[in-house]
Amino acid sequence: MIEQFLDGFSHFSDPLVGLGLVIGALLGYFIGALPGLGPTLGVALLIPFTYGIDPVVSIVALVALYVAAEYGGAITAIMINSPGTAAAVATSWDGYPMTKRGEAGKALNISIICSGIGITLSATFLALTAVPLSEFALTFGPTEYFALGLVGLSLVSSLSTQSPLKGAIAMCLGLALSTIGLDAQTGLPRFAFIPDLFEGLPLVPVLLGLYAISEVLMMIEGGFGDHAKSEPVKGLFAVPFATFWKMRFLILRSAVIGYVIGILPGAGASIGSFVSYAEAKRASKHPETFGRGNPEGIAASETANNAAVSGALAPLLALGIPGSPTTAILIGALMIQGIQPGPLLFSKNPEIPYTIFASLWVGVPIMVFIGLAGAKAWARVADVPRPIVAGVVAGVCVIGAYSSSNSLFPVGVTLIFGIVGYLLRKGGVPLAPIILALVLGDMMESNFRRALVISKGDWAVFLEHPISLVLVTLATLSFVAPRLPGIMGRIRGRRPGPAPGQGG
Amino acid sequence: MINRMNAPVARRGGGWTGKVAAIAALTLCVVFGGPAQAEDAKDFPSKPIEFFVQSGPGSASDIFARSLAKAAEPLFGQPVVVIDKSGGSSAVQMAAVKAAKPDGYTIGVNTISHFTKMLTTLKGSFSKDDYSWIALLQMDPHVIMVRESSPYKSIEDLVAAVKMMPDSQVTVGGYGSMGSTASIAMQMFADVAGIKINWVGYKATPEALSSLLGEHVDVAIANPGVVQQFAEAGRVRVLAILGDKEIDSFPGVPTAEGAGYAFDASWQQMRGVYGPAEIPDDIQKKMGDVFIKAVKDPEFQEYMKNSGLIEATKGPEEYKAFVGKIEAIAEKGLAASGVTN
Numbered sequence: 001m002i003e004q005f006l007d008g009f010s011h012f013s014d015p016l017v018g019l020g021l022v023i024g025a026l027l028g029y030f031i032g033a034l035p036g037l038g039p040t041l042g043v044a045l046l047i048p049f050t051y052g053i054d055p056v057v058s059i060v061a062l063v064a065l066y067v068a069a070e071y072g073g074a075i076t077a078i079m080i081n082s083p084g085t086a087a088a089v090a091t092s093w094d095g096y097p098m099t100k101r102g103e104a105g106k107a108l109n110i111s112i113i114c115s116g117i118g119i120t121l122s123a124t125f126l127a128l129t130a131v132p133l134s135e136f137a138l139t140f141g142p143t144e145y146f147a148l149g150l151v152g153l154s155l156v157s158s159l160s161t162q163s164p165l166k167g168a169i170a171m172c173l174g175l176a177l178s179t180i181g182l183d184a185q186t187g188l189p190r191f192a193f194i195p196d197l198f199e200g201l202p203l204v205p206v207l208l209g210l211y212a213i214s215e216v217l218m219m220i221e222g223g224f225g226d227h228a229k230s231e232p233v234k235g236l237f238a239v240p241f242a243t244f245w246k247m248r249f250l251i252l253r254s255a256v257i258g259y260v261i262g263i264l265p266g267a268g269a270s271i272g273s274f275v276s277y278a279e280a281k282r283a284s285k286h287p288e289t290f291g292r293g294n295p296e297g298i299a300a301s302e303t304a305n306n307a308a309v310s311g312a313l314a315p316l317l318a319l320g321i322p323g324s325p326t327t328a329i330l331i332g333a334l335m336i337q338g339i340q341p342g343p344l345l346f347s348k349n350p351e352i353p354y355t356i357f358a359s360l361w362v363g364v365p366i367m368v369f370i371g372l373a374g375a376k377a378w379a380r381v382a383d384v385p386r387p388i389v390a391g392v393v394a395g396v397c398v399i400g401a402y403s404s405s406n407s408l409f410p411v412g413v414t415l416i417f418g419i420v421g422y423l424l425r426k427g428g429v430p431l432a433p434i435i436l437a438l439v440l441g442d443m444m445e446s447n448f449r450r451a452l453v454i455s456k457g458d459w460a461v462f463l464e465h466p467i468s469l470v471l472v473t474l475a476t477l478s479f480v481a482p483r484l485p486g487i488m489g490r491i492r493g494r495r496p497g498p499a500p501g502q503g504g
Numbered sequence: 505m506i507n508r509m510n511a512p513v514a515r516r517g518g519g520w521t522g523k524v525a526a527i528a529a530l531t532l533c534v535v536f537g538g539p540a541q542a543e544d545a546k547d548f549p550s551k552p553i554e555f556f557v558q559s560g561p562g563s564a565s566d567i568f569a570r571s572l573a574k575a576a577e578p579l580f581g582q583p584v585v586v587i588d589k590s591g592g593s594s595a596v597q598m599a600a601v602k603a604a605k606p607d608g609y610t611i612g613v614n615t616i617s618h619f620t621k622m623l624t625t626l627k628g629s630f631s632k633d634d635y636s637w638i639a640l641l642q643m644d645p646h647v648i649m650v651r652e653s654s655p656y657k658s659i660e661d662l663v664a665a666v667k668m669m670p671d672s673q674v675t676v677g678g679y680g681s682m683g684s685t686a687s688i689a690m691q692m693f694a695d696v697a698g699i700k701i702n703w704v705g706y707k708a709t710p711e712a713l714s715s716l717l718g719e720h721v722d723v724a725i726a727n728p729g730v731v732q733q734f735a736e737a738g739r740v741r742v743l744a745i746l747g748d749k750e751i752d753s754f755p756g757v758p759t760a761e762g763a764g765y766a767f768d769a770s771w772q773q774m775r776g777v778y779g780p781a782e783i784p785d786d787i788q789k790k791m792g793d794v795f796i797k798a799v800k801d802p803e804f805q806e807y808m809k810n811s812g813l814i815e816a817t818k819g820p821e822e823y824k825a826f827v828g829k830i831e832a833i834a835e836k837g838l839a840a841s842g843v844t845n
Contacts, residue, residue, distance in 0.1 A: 332562020342733025
């Protein structure tokens with residue numbers, strides 16, 4: 001095993017492999033930073049160029065791009081409140097308030113360092129546990145995935161403590177929107193009056209609309225006033241080491257959460273970052289500071305969403321089963337090279353997994369350097385007059401939406417959801433539950449239906465399978481727990497009268 | 505060249521300028537159009553060919569398109585540019601191909617799903633007469649498999665055991681909803697074997713395989729490429745091949761027909777090349793010849809071997825005839841799996 005690791009590292013003595021790594025990381029950084037383009041599209045765009053290049057060089061470049069693009073989403077989330085990927089949504093909750101306080105540079109520094117730590121830790125987990133944990137992930141069937149989705153949805157409860165009712169409305173809206181498209185079991189169209197909608201609402205344009213375009217509308221309305229001048233970032237390591245040392249347990253926990261959730265196909269970076277954020281908030285002594293510019297929120301989200309990359313690679317390397325949409329494309333990239341990922345990859349092409357492990361470790365310092373240098377530059381961008389920012393954001397979003405599938409359909413989706421997002425924000429309805437439900441809805445529904453087909457209509461399966469039972473219980477508790485004090489209080493207060501029908 | 509540029513102006517033109525443009529275009533057509541067309545077939549292609557793919561980069565069709573383009577470029581003497589037209593469950597690509605100028609410079613990958621979709625969700629929007637069927641190049645049969653730990657050692661074991669079950673029904677996982685290529689293949693086999701299936705559709709073949717390995721479904725159906733490594737690693741046992749030939753990477757596994765089931769082996773995943781209707785016959789013929797020759801390219805053969813694909817070549821005339829047959833089978837298969845048109 002040691003020998004194979006050394007062999008993996010030895011590939012980096014080849015200047016071409018090193019070059020592939022740097023090019024991949026740079027491309028990923030910029031692609032991730034452009035709203036609308038993300039790791040999936042980035043890897044897809046690079047594949048044609050890897051054609052005819054040595055398999056090791058191309059896989060190194062693609063993995064570097066994947067990792068860097070997963071990070072790049074944080075930049076726009078922090079700078080302009082428009083997460084380019086669902087995985088960066090949780091980063092924006094504390095990142096953007098910090099930017100508004102003039103701490104954009106600090107927020108970016110924290111995000112890139114935590115991303116780097118997340119990758120380093122999770123790559124180590126990956127090298128040690130890819131095979132056994134991927135085998136464990138096989139025990140997750142339709143019932144377990146549905147139950148896992150329930151746990152994810154239950155986060156809405158802790159993420160929207162200010163107005164549970166509005167949080168619930170947003171969640172239901174998200175779930176309803178996720179039913180658009182071809183029915184996964186029967187293949188019949190639902191609410192899909194044009195073929196463009198057959199594959200469901202495209203997530204990225206919806207994100208761009210809800211967050212970025214609505215932010216532009218808010219800026220226009222607000223008269224561009226509420227923005228502190230940003231503090232210049234001094235040196236690359238402007239944030240002292242002590243800040244990260246204080247968060248060491250939070251970071252470790254987030255890396256584990258991100259990695260484990262990343263392994264499960266169908267979950268992935270976005271769920272990982274939501275769960276990790278909710279857990280950080282729960283564990284914090286000052287949960288009320290979350291969402292108002294608490295660096296711990298950025299650390300939790302960014303560590304987890306980058307750790308999820310290693311997680312998603314685990315079933316790919318161990319079994320040839322993709323753990324995320326991006327890794328599904330990576331499988332295609334390997335197949336073009338004549339390498340068939342599957343359970344024999346470690347014995348037939350050991351250079352591939354071990355080079356990937358090595359490239360994750362070697363790539364981190366490069367990515368962090370690019371990120372820190374970038375943070376200095378971006379922090380200055382924060383002082384660009386708001387009207388200009390508003391115009392640029394709107395333009396970039398439209399272009400990003402267009403380039404996500406080279407058509408006008410996603411542009412329309414972006415603009416419509418921009419107006420929807422603006423109206424919801426005016427009404428005080430939180431946007432996060434919509435995204436959470438939109439990400440989870442499809443996975444939950446298709447697995448719910450599969451579970452019932454397999455059980456031939458017996459609903460008890462969700463409680464009979466042990467893992468599913470644990471998850472359903474966890475979801476129920478997590479739904480109810482934040483409301484519990486209120487419910488108990490009401491029951492006590494109205495003891496003589498009839499018990500209230502519902503809490504919250 | 506000139507008439508091609510002017511034509512859209514003429515169509516859009518409404519007023520006086522439009523009419524002048526139309527007349528000008530018409531004149532140019534008369535002057536240059538005739539000889540240009542005659543030359544086209546001989547000199548074809550004189551510029552790059554655009555090759556539209558209906559599914560995203562890294563998908564089986566994308567790999568097919570890129571491998572084919574690479575092998576065909578030197579034969580055409582022009583680049584073949586692969587363009588991602590994914591979305592709308594193939595509808596985006598089908599619309600783009602249908603709307604293209606029928607000059608052979610815009611073509612697309614077609615699979616058997618193009619036919620099932622024209623009979624179901626996209627019925628009315630597209631039909632087989634909207635297209636020129638240029639060449640069929642490969643077939644990709646389905647295989648039926650169980651876990652290695654399963655008590656069923658052969659397809660006869662499986663069928664006999666299912667018949668003993670109270671509802672004669674077995675739970676099968678595979679790619680796509682009811683009415684997908686894989687589900688129709690399974691349904692057609694179940695019909696000839698006299699059993700029933702409980703279909704569990706997955707969004708991707710690897711998902712269906714992991715459901716089989718994780719003991720959530722009893723049987724899975726997939727194309728050989730993905731299954732090869734799992735069979736070699738001793739994780740799954742392939743019981744039958746729903747095609748007309750045995751496959752080297754599954755030694756000793758019979759075809760359905762070889763095992764005594766009257767399965768119509770023409771129902772397989774297939775990949776070919778199609779274009780908009782009314783591409784001139786001689787251009788179609790030329791393109792078909794080039795693609796069939798490209799399939800013989802050693803690198804293309806290597807890709808087919810690695811992915812467990814089977815060469816099956818038909819030129820435009822044969823393919824057109826075959827399309828009629830495929831549509832008939834698709835109709836039958838869709839009806840059998842309970843999907844109404």
